[in-house]
Amino acid sequence: MSYLSEVPSLVLATGPSLTADFDALILLSQDVVGEDFAGKAHVKAASEVDSTVKKEVSLQVVDNVPGKRLILAPVGATNRDFDDVRVVTDVARSAIAKAKKSGSVRPLIYFGTLPRDEVYARVIEASILAIFQELYHSLQSRETSKDAAKLESVTSIGVLDVKQKLTQADLDHLRAIEASRRFTRDLADADCERMNPVAFAHHVKETFAKLAAPNVTLEVVEDTATLEKEYPLLSSVARASRPVKRHHPRVIRIKYIASDAQTDGADIQSLFLVGKGVTYDTGGADVKFGSTMMGMSKDKTGASVVAGFLHLLGLIQPSKLRVFAELGVVRNAVGSDMYVSDENIRGHSGQRVRVVNTDLEGRLVMADCLSHLREIAITATNAHMFTVATLTGHAGRAFGKYTVLIDNGLAKKKNEAQKLQQNGFLLGDLCEVSSYRRDDYNIIQPRKGNASYDVIQGDSTYNRGHQLASAFLIQASGLGEHGLDSSKPLAYTYVDIAPSAAEDDDYKYGKSIAASLLAIYATHVEKHT
Numbered sequence: 001m002s003y004l005s006e007v008p009s010l011v012l013a014t015g016p017s018l019t020a021d022f023d024a025l026i027l028l029s030q031d032v033v034g035e036d037f038a039g040k041a042h043v044k045a046a047s048e049v050d051s052t053v054k055k056e057v058s059l060q061v062v063d064n065v066p067g068k069r070l071i072l073a074p075v076g077a078t079n080r081d082f083d084d085v086r087v088v089t090d091v092a093r094s095a096i097a098k099a100k101k102s103g104s105v106r107p108l109i110y111f112g113t114l115p116r117d118e119v120y121a122r123v124i125e126a127s128i129l130a131i132f133q134e135l136y137h138s139l140q141s142r143e144t145s146k147d148a149a150k151l152e153s154v155t156s157i158g159v160l161d162v163k164q165k166l167t168q169a170d171l172d173h174l175r176a177i178e179a180s181r182r183f184t185r186d187l188a189d190a191d192c193e194r195m196n197p198v199a200f201a202h203h204v205k206e207t208f209a210k211l212a213a214p215n216v217t218l219e220v221v222e223d224t225a226t227l228e229k230e231y232p233l234l235s236s237v238a239r240a241s242r243p244v245k246r247h248h249p250r251v252i253r254i255k256y257i258a259s260d261a262q263t264d265g266a267d268i269q270s271l272f273l274v275g276k277g278v279t280y281d282t283g284g285a286d287v288k289f290g291s292t293m294m295g296m297s298k299d300k301t302g303a304s305v306v307a308g309f310l311h312l313l314g315l316i317q318p319s320k321l322r323v324f325a326e327l328g329v330v331r332n333a334v335g336s337d338m339y340v341s342d343e344n345i346r347g348h349s350g351q352r353v354r355v356v357n358t359d360l361e362g363r364l365v366m367a368d369c370l371s372h373l374r375e376i377a378i379t380a381t382n383a384h385m386f387t388v389a390t391l392t393g394h395a396g397r398a399f400g401k402y403t404v405l406i407d408n409g410l411a412k413k414k415n416e417a418q419k420l421q422q423n424g425f426l427l428g429d430l431c432e433v434s435s436y437r438r439d440d441y442n443i444i445q446p447r448k449g450n451a452s453y454d455v456i457q458g459d460s461t462y463n464r465g466h467q468l469a470s471a472f473l474i475q476a477s478g479l480g481e482h483g484l485d486s487s488k489p490l491a492y493t494y495v496d497i498a499p500s501a502a503e504d505d506d507y508k509y510g511k512s513i514a515a516s517l518l519a520i521y522a523t524h525v526e527k528h529t
Helices: 040-049 086-101 123-135 139-144 168-189 197-211 224-230 232-237 296-316 361-377 393-399 409-413 416-427 438-442 465-477 517-524
Strands: 009-012 024-029 058-061 069-074 107-111 156-161 216-221 250-257 269-281 321-332 344-346 352-354 383-389 403-407 431-433 491-496
Touching (some): 086 123, 107 123, 168 197, 232 321, 232 344, 296 321, 296 383
Parallel strands (some): 024 069, 024 107, 269 383
Antiparallel strands (some): 250 321
């Protein structure tokens, strides 16, 4: 599957009279009545008899606009203390939905009077990406629908910016971003059988083969003996899935080395990303109950985001970058050989983990992968490490439906979380910044002098759940040996997308949004393109 070919084309329009090229005109503006375009007389007349013209998205029939379809998309207040780019992007989504429902397949979007200050500096890019999000339908719906062609009927989108800020190259770049977000959502939204661990790995491998980027390499680790030796914590989570071949675990290693980053240099940046790919989470022995298991096929979204990020690198070929990724892909199943609480398991880092709840499996899956990447990062130039995961329900309880970020000591000195937050804010990929406290490390230490383990997996009585999870990842992966007090400190940022992975935090029915991908891209990749 070539994801780029599935994304509607973006065409830079150069004038308001383009009836032949498009079949609808979407007017996105704070002042739909005052805009100077072919249908302005109609809008003025309509506004005099219908007060909703200035307030709601509406379809008008106008002879001298493309397809006789004029979709008015008035943007309301934008300067309140709490406003962000979603004030515009939400209207853009409603407008494209209206255009599509009316039968338009080649709409032209007229970006008129809109705020362009520091909050809305990237309003057009954010709006186009939001429009793509609205038009997206999942891989399974495209594969199984009786009339799949109608699902994604829009084939081309025209872009007319009255400020003339964007170029065709900018639009091509946005289209590449959407291709990778589409790949991400396909992985994340597919059910637990369409993307079981074996199928997930196959789809990733197949997609990267078609990408055909010579500086991207991919390896799938599937041998049981190798996994048990190199990824013992991950393998423990996967034990109960062993009787079913399609549920066997996989570790996917992906690497991007820019053509000008083959040798060391002070200007080279090295990124290391781990993605949680739990294709289904039953909770294991601590089984989920009360209908909370439904939606757990989205527990692979972290790995999906990391795969999509590497896919984007292969498409746009940024310079001066080295990126290493590991995706831990498993099913947390229930069975006679499932791992259970009270087990002490030695991870790849050498740290012995005391299991306290099998529904905290994601941190075990990622700790081994993080430990592997740590060994490479120690000698890398300008290294920064990340884990991306739908990891804790506590993140949502603490911050609502936003991605939660925590920096370790060195990452905090670099203001990493703040940069991710600021850059994501402009594109509508919203994040909140959290922090560690010494309590979060103390709570995971051995209890009552017990010397049979080094770190506790979790504590259900502790009220700082996502902070505990991130502290655990640091210690269990061996990153605790690379703090500010060490001879070789490493920067690490914890990215918890549990609250933000799906639209409206709806794991059961909401579409995935590739949460955190845009923030990481805007922070670490754009400057190299």
